[in-house]
Amino acid sequence: MSQNFQPPAPDSMTAAPTAPAARTGNVGLGIAAAVVAALVAAVAYGYIMKAADKEYGYAAIAVGALIGFAAGKLGGRNPILPVISVLLSIGAVFLGQLTFIALVVADLGHVGVGEVLSKTGVGGLIDVWKEGADVMTYAFLGIGGFVAFGAAKKGTE
Template identity: 65%
Template sequence: MSQHIQPPAPDSATPAVPYPAEPARTGNIGLGIAAAVVAALAAAAAYGGIMNAIDRQIGYAAVGVGILVGFAAGKLGGKNPVLPVAGAILSIGAVYLGQLFYLALALADFGNVGLGDVLSHMGVSGLNDYWQKGAEAMDYVFLIIGGFVAFGTAKKTSD
């Protein structure tokens, strides 16, 4: 015959103490922003290099910039509500810097000079002036795409 073993009755003298709830994890905003800055700089270089290789912009590259920057901010920074906004701003900056880097590479190729020569003679302000003169509506659309994707990616990947 099998016996059914009963658990001991709770002692009414000692009340049951619930385990404390785990504190909400908010992440590390500094780490998230630092990771997003590094990702933005790497993405800007890649974006400019891709544009130089194919001699045009493509939306998927701007999406890739946004994903990379947003993922870095959200995954390493956590659920802080500042991080999606910071990721979006940094992604817009990365797409913009990528466009400037593309211009610098194109001017170096056109002038048959080194990239360092273009950067030292024109600087960022000279490249910015050149960019503003030739910017089209799609240039701004790519900036917005990168920011929008980074915002959404940061929100989705935060812990």
């Protein structure tokens, strides 16, 4: 027998095998899903605001939850996903607010949204947004981002 031989410890022979590591997800797929969710949520948010003729905090919460959940569920536990979800949610709520403005202007002018965009451009919509922005406008941006961060973290559980 060799002098380097060490018998295994008694506990190591009876220990249960360890479970394989949990699947971490695909970060690229999580980001792509969050981008698609952000675009869909932005348009839906604008139409909800137009139908109600006002902005609802619950809708901003839904935007953030959808984006964060999509990122977390498909992207896994990567720490960049909650941050990306926040940014996408703020952008989606903002884009939803611009969609609402475009829908209102189109309705008032009895024209299509495409015509509003071709005549005013996005810059014109942003100018209108700036004029009408108040504390609640910014609060909805923050609410959506806050919820997206939490949803991205919970989407992996």
